[in-house]
Amino acid sequence: MASIFGKIFTVSTWGESHGQAVGAVLDGCPAGLPLCEEDIQKLLDRRRPGQGKMTTARDEKDRVKILSGVFEGKTTGTPISFAVFNEDQRSHDYAEIEKWYRPGHADLCYDLKYGFRDYRGGGRSSARETIGRVAAGAVAMKFLKQVAGTEFLAWVDSIGQVDCPAVDTDKLTHEMIEASPVRCPDSDASAKMEAEVLAAKESMDSVGGTVRLLVKNVPATLGEPVFDRLDALLAQAMLSIPACKGFEVGTGFAAARMHGSEHNDEIYCDNGTFHTRTNNAGGIVGGISNGENILCRMAFKPTATISQSQKTASRTGENGELAAKGRHDPCVAVRAPVIVECMAALVLADLYLQQKRNCL
Amino acid sequence: MASIFGKIFTVSTWGESHGQAVGAVLDGCPAGLPLCEEDIQKLLDRRRPGQGKMTTARDEKDRVKILSGVFEGKTTGTPISFAVFNEDQRSHDYAEIEKWYRPGHADLCYDLKYGFRDYRGGGRSSARETIGRVAAGAVAMKFLKQVAGTEFLAWVDSIGQVDCPAVDTDKLTHEMIEASPVRCPDSDASAKMEAEVLAAKESMDSVGGTVRLLVKNVPATLGEPVFDRLDALLAQAMLSIPACKGFEVGTGFAAARMHGSEHNDEIYCDNGTFHTRTNNAGGIVGGISNGENILCRMAFKPTATISQSQKTASRTGENGELAAKGRHDPCVAVRAPVIVECMAALVLADLYLQQKRNCL
């Protein structure tokens, strides 16, 4: 059913890994926002593969085209259509995957669901689908930057057994994150993570990781009571990213070990504005942003497709083994931060526009 | 914005803690399902307060009425309207809360969002709002039981520092869960958890906990690629429950420490049906159910409202202290399992009906 996300600021993505193109339609962006292809391209460049040993060897330039919705450098209020044409496809790599189901991969489920599947590179379950999300998320980010100064920073917090130490959220920058080949702003941890990824790659294996997200300058009041709580929509947004298996906000699972007297963030008023002294809530209370930084953490499982031989079954029900060829990321968490930022921006932009009409 | 959940099997809840009534409208339930008030009442009875030392002293019978959509004992295919009239309200308990914001509670955010709030008992952010979800979820559960034999079992997996040991999912029953005052099927752990809750209560405090969910006999093919993945919608559903701060599916956060060769579940075919030998995925791959048990875990923070004195600010910006009166659950996790089951049933019923039309 509908590959649509959001209620007012809505994005609809389309495209398969090995089809002609991938893209998205963004509808509901207010008129008058300055926008050009370069605004989107710089985020896509952070997402794209072929950037070193840490990612898949597939080399895609991922040049985005804006096909509608922008006139004389500004959004017109009408749907913005993005397309990225696929280039370095090599479909022949995937012949064996037509027959054998990759363990941990969506192959089997797609066949059960639809009766057949586009077996080239995962089709719609490919990470290439996220291009459309990044394109739309880039606009969401630009919009929120303009109306509220909101900033999104996501980084790799752990890979395998290696953890990033606590980060100073006041000083963290995109430059610090992007300087690391694994997108971990702590240089010691980054070096160890790199080794972890390479070790996995060399043993024809993959490895999992976690990503943290920080959102600064969040307007209070975003999030709707009950089902469309801000944290509930962030959870959906994050779990909708391929390989994401867990989400927590603020102290998250650790909160389940705490007492109320420890966990509750003390409220104070300073010059007419309300703040909290601590931020165990991660900036969201009762499903609504309170104006503090949003903090959350996501778990990414290791890439399903590995080159090691694994036992599995075929479409026709034969039991056997598969050693997957093709080009794959050894650690999907490394490419996840920009997608995490963009999905969060889509959630916040939509709730921002919803909030505009909550009061007379 | 719209307090509506689901695309085909949709539930819309309404009502405040201290208004006249709470309820829900369920739309999109197929015609012909046998349904009576008792089907819903038995789940509401698991949710309702006033059941012992483990929950709030507020005593509500929570008798549900079905006002439409059922004729001669069967659903007609038209909207089913549920109402539960509030009885034991005692609004006078909440006078002080009109003035002081409870730390960790939605009070401040509602005031910022709407300009004013129904301060009696949390209004819409009250746990009483979940009555409508349980009513609709009961129908979802009955529907899935009939069409697929699906069963939902949720239990308390930890409270504070006390953990429930691994449960034998083949043998687990609702009776085992409900026999425990804290809804933990392991009797040793249950006794320790009870002590943990009472200790918190005695020190005028509250305590957090985690809940596990097991869904058995899940049809494969449920879940839509991209945004409406089964696990993404479960994450939204769970985080939409008051006090839920984290969600993980299958091995969840532990997956981020693993290698692909460990995490991938081996696929095999037995008599024409595909299975996996392990279930690290928690029954969901690529966002789609694979027919194995669904397993997930949720973190609930400690109840925000506590009787201890806490520093906070008032509506008018005065900084001071509040010791909340009123009647509160010392551990919300204890009452969460039936809500968790119902939210999961709503997600699965909706995706089941969506799937019906995915193939020619």
Added chain:
Amino acid sequence: MASIFGKIFTVSTWGESHGQAVGAVLDGCPAGLPLCEEDIQKLLDRRRPGQGKMTTARDEKDRVKILSGVFEGKTTGTPISFAVFNEDQRSHDYAEIEKWYRPGHADLCYDLKYGFRDYRGGGRSSARETIGRVAAGAVAMKFLKQVAGTEFLAWVDSIGQVDCPAVDTDKLTHEMIEASPVRCPDSDASAKMEAEVLAAKESMDSVGGTVRLLVKNVPATLGEPVFDRLDALLAQAMLSIPACKGFEVGTGFAAARMHGSEHNDEIYCDNGTFHTRTNNAGGIVGGISNGENILCRMAFKPTATISQSQKTASRTGENGELAAKGRHDPCVAVRAPVIVECMAALVLADLYLQQKRNCL
């Protein structure tokens, strides 16, 4: 599928003619709007039956209760739940209708669609379903009155062969409309229409009619390009009223006989505001309101249920005859104006709130 109308200001109705109650949930109304039951009751009183010879003899007081979403006389921004309990039901009148399909009525289609039906009084296809729309529409109207001074006036423009002469839209009032037993503001036409209705009634027949709608003080800019054009949504809204078979806006069908040079409304600017000299467009151009009065016209077929004997078939496929008992309106158009106004208000309130976020 979902009995929900609107995207932001959404109404969801529930209830059957002979169930316990009928009602609606209105979600998305901004916080802070003054609202009490009397605001709704006065519109319901215009809709309700049993008001004279022109309508069905069923006597329902239709007392509305607001069960949620209002606190201290103002909307809270959360869902507003309305219920009207059914009183004068007499289900025994409908026994024969269980067996024989009424020609022109939804009986057969419901049986084909759902496999069975609530045969008492038409169930969900009953005009009583519109109570929920009027309740929600009353709020929409109050909201638009407050934010823009918008006013809605609908009246009967023809019954059978009798037409109402052109009305002076500047002078028309609700009092003029409601003074007529057939809701036609022209007293001569009203008298002739009354005779037409009574003649139909006496011959155990029914008669059709048309209704005109005038909306004054409409803010320009309402309506979304393409599918959610203001006129397209008005058309859906009107055709969704039982017995409505046609819709036209502005000159409507007559426009198909005209030339562009005749039909185009000349634009002029007066003191910085744009107006048109004529209003052939009916206040809507390109699907967007231009600030002029909205004018449209709807056709209502004669009531399907008549007491004359008609040939028809039974559920079991027997061909025979039915002379319907029960109490029925001889002319549904007479009770339609308030429903027309309310549906229009729901459309405009929703588009008003959508428009709030179209520009930066």
Added chain:
Amino acid sequence: MASIFGKIFTVSTWGESHGQAVGAVLDGCPAGLPLCEEDIQKLLDRRRPGQGKMTTARDEKDRVKILSGVFEGKTTGTPISFAVFNEDQRSHDYAEIEKWYRPGHADLCYDLKYGFRDYRGGGRSSARETIGRVAAGAVAMKFLKQVAGTEFLAWVDSIGQVDCPAVDTDKLTHEMIEASPVRCPDSDASAKMEAEVLAAKESMDSVGGTVRLLVKNVPATLGEPVFDRLDALLAQAMLSIPACKGFEVGTGFAAARMHGSEHNDEIYCDNGTFHTRTNNAGGIVGGISNGENILCRMAFKPTATISQSQKTASRTGENGELAAKGRHDPCVAVRAPVIVECMAALVLADLYLQQKRNCL
């Protein structure tokens, strides 16, 4: 807000008259439907301009590309992306329109709504936007043809003062319609209509017309009670087509002159299937298809843009005159039939898929 139509079988269109391209994303089409570009192209060829004296001189090949969602000649169940690149644009023709608002055109409303507009060729309000609808509608039509043998036939029923006589719906074919330059299957009427269009063109004017739609082999049971009635959604669909100002189903406005005993269609049962002897209802009763032919009629106003000089105002509030240059259809009704068919197919495909889940 969202340019999306449908709930399950959803289409989202994008693109402006003079942007790079126009297109659509179709989501929710079941997997396994045979589909190729030629299936769409043949309908687009019926829509495209530059086909003779009856239409605008703008010459567009309108070659459609399918960019996703089809694999090995069949739909995969994932979003289908269509694009048509614009070729013959001549934006310089539109310079004057930047300044002066065309009477009867959306120019003014867009400026009021968004603060500025893409003034080249009407931007999003251009008839070129309908390309995306035709592309998606072509798939809807193919789907319904395969599952139910459904056929859609629309033709021009009047232009100006010339009417087409009653058509034999059993014998009508697309060939008969397309053989006429004005798409009127009656050759005498066609010749007179041609003269009417040419006369308008020669006097630098435009002329209105009506279109009839016939749908054959409609499955009974399509349409949802209350808001999503089949006739209500058809009304929305039709009024959403540029220049459409009226809609009626079955006898439509004429029903308002009739008595129930005349209008009600007698039901009979023949070999276990229910039929009606007449079809005043136009195949839809209570908002649900009854299996008879669907019949409806739409009014199209004369093209707003004409070359005659008209009084109007400028963006800056100056009152003056405009004689619009550019290339325009003298009668939009002539190109409407294929759009009408496609919009109807989108409505029916969506309701068909909704109906799939209404019973257990």
